[in-house]
Amino acid sequence: MKSSPIRGALLALLLLCGGQSSAATPAAAHPEPHACHLPGVEESLRCLKLPVPLQPGQPATLSLHVTIAPALREGARPDPVFVLAGGPGEAGSDVLPLLATAFKRVRATRDIVFIDQRGTGLSGRLECKSGLDEDVQLSDDEVDAELRRCIKASKAPFAAYTTANAARDIEAVRRALGYGKINLWGGSYGTRLGQVYARAYPASVRALVLDGVAAPEQVIPAGGRDGQAALDRLFEQCANDAACRAAYPTLRADFAALVAKLDAAPLKLNLPDPRTARQVDVTMTSARLLDTVRNMLYAPADARRLPFLVHSAFAGRWQPFVARRNLAADFAPDASPATLMHLAVVCAEDVPRLSPALAAQDASPLTKELTVRMRGLCQAMNVPAVPYVAPARIEAPVLLLSGALDPVTPPHRAASAARHMAHAQQLVVANVGHGVSQLGCAPRLLRTFLDQPGKPVDGACLNEIPAPTFQLGSAGPQP
Template identity: 70%
Template sequence: MKTRSLLPLAALWLAASAAQALPSGAAATAASKAVRGCHLPGVTDTLRCVTIDVPVDHAKPGGDKLKIHVTIAPAHRQGTRGDPLFVLAGGPGEAGSDVAPLLSTAFNRVRATRDIVFIDQRGTGRSGKLDCKSKPEHERMTEDQLEAELRSCIAATKAPFAAYTTDAAARDIEAVRTALGYGTVNVFGGSYGTRLGQAYARLYPQSVRSLVLDGVAAPDQVIPAGAKDGQAALDKLFAQCAKDAGCNKTYPNLRAEYEGLVAKLEAAPLKLNLPDPRTAQPVEITMTASRFLGTVHGILYSPADARRLPFLVHSAAQGRWQPFIARQNLSGDFGGEGHIATLLHFAVVCAEDVPRMTPELLAADKGKLTKTLADKIPSLCKALNVPAVPYKEPARIEAPALLLSGALDPVTPPHRAETAAKYMSRAQHVVVDNVGHGVSQLGCAPRLLRAFLDKPQDKLDAACLKEIPPPTFQLGSFGPQP
């Protein structure tokens, strides 16, 4: 699942069966008037889409409204289960409709007996996406120019940023459940979606049958302060390369090469003249320390991607930057629709995370991978001018919960789930050795999701996840080893 916390413009600045019906019930009958067949990118099935009006401010139900887009993938077997799986995407800023392709992977077993309901959080996807236009020229702008573009985008946006909080999004979920006529629901959250899922379970405990949280954010986690977790994942990668005969032989000085590149870029940006990886036309690119570190951090999310990092670092250390630039472009491509909503991301983080970025927290957050974000975002937050959301001691969650962690995760490593589990009465935590950020679509995980949702009160036997092998390292230009 895509769970990147930054999107193209921001990332470049900071890192330089259609006939099936809806569930029965009077509310569903009313909602079904607006239901239509629809298709989403990456999904071959005809799905069902509906738009539900919610208050901009839930304290003023008679006030202005927002339209929340919901996509329903009906259960393959009708009449078998009345408890759907509500899917909450990551970011903050990713939409439920963006992760609908998970129907064929993570949710293929679950959908046999349950509706899968993808919710576009307010300000994302088809729910009034708060975004900035991504342009090809952004890749060649300086970080100051990119920040100016962001500030201009913020100033031109009339949306009430203060209304786009996790709490408001959780209340939207309840409005969706009620409008569609569902009883208790199961909630799946990935990455930031785990924060939203926990918030919903605390606000509406009577509505939640079970929780599946993949890449778990702890209640006290501050998103921009992730340098220590990122550095731990990078150190693990260096250690794995040193223990792998092929990787160690090919890149015997990997850590020194990496640290040398960081030191060189921190001393001064590097002007690169090379063929554009997309067009092959000559182009001048400025590589800065923040862009380099941001790209490295993004690569660490996926172990398969991370196993290419030694090749990318070594090539750059030898002066051949083309492979690294090509990989950097993946996080800032111009696909448009599937990108995380830039301004929604900042609205949430500026209100909920930045106010908790104390000097003590930042001093303890050792590492460099996310330091640019932590240093620069407070200034940008002033432009959004959102009030701080006070941190509250989390209430206990009584619903059964399955927590999934990848041992190599650079942003929500296992210790984050362990902290979250302290506030849950019935939590099962599964750590998968050779996995990074996102477990649900790998190996036997889809089968385990179905088993847990069928009997969430039972102990889950997750031993099969140990069979997921580590990816091989890339030792040359022809890709990873067989």
């Protein structure tokens, strides 16, 4: 759920009992899957372009991209795993490398189906094509102005890109491929989509694995308290680590001083560009500092570089921090979540619920600027609000995976979601942030749960995932 430094500010807040045989064969009107090769996977997979309507009752005018990784063994089980990516704005084709990690055990006996949600990836990606690709040189106001111009120029019917419509697309894919009951794996925002689908089509769902769980009532931009809690834990961990404490004895005070200095006035920097080594002018603001910090908290290995970066910046050596801030811009724009699709969902489903009371309750420097900017961009999007509906009970078995260090969907979010589930079990992993499924023994546990979702999963092996070491100098983390 990360992208360029500015896109990251908008997208990182962020921001699956026995099987049943296939009940139907694909209708003749549906196109057949064909062989395809996609980035991130060396082998040939199967791809499908499925026409779906933008709104229920309309003609099918949107082409939905679906990638199928067939089960590796003959006599595979009839219940596949449908993969729902995060964001909102990430595509199933963006997370195909999960085949070699999170799903390496599951795929032995089940098809894995990746859906490019409408507005993402190869399903009519909603993105800005100019200006923002070089946004590391733009001010925050210039980036927002560029986004507003992009929004105004777009002809896309933003109101059609809701989570409910994406759930209808999943059901259309299930029917087109001739599957009976399916399993769902959702990550981050994909956990919201998975829950919406399970409530809309309960007869189609066998089991769910939800990783980095968003609670039904969670408002995506309102993540200040969760992010602040993760940052406070990082400071405490450094203070409790002898080497980190010795290297950065005044870390928390140094960080507060940096934020206060940038709050008072932006800092004009002239330094070598981390990619080209050419001297460039860079403006550092408190919003950009805090956005980078929040992004880094998603992954503990990245977070444990923060003390070094803060210490270096406090001493006036900003190059390491700027290099990390610009990191996402080194990747191709199409590898980042779709900005306009993200705004279409969040502006319709989240921002209308961001009441003054909730904003005050969630107040934190980490998200203050983002909340203000998001409201302005949502005015430009001008999408109708999607009314919040009290969540119905999910009857299918659910495995909830939570990283104890997660800054955006920490364990209490999964616990809140579980209150609306009849058969839920939650595994909390001590040394993990946002995303558990591909780490340690988790791939084996996914297979164990999906084979027998009615039985408890012993997650003790997840405690063997070690905490990353802190970076104490320019050479990188400790051995």
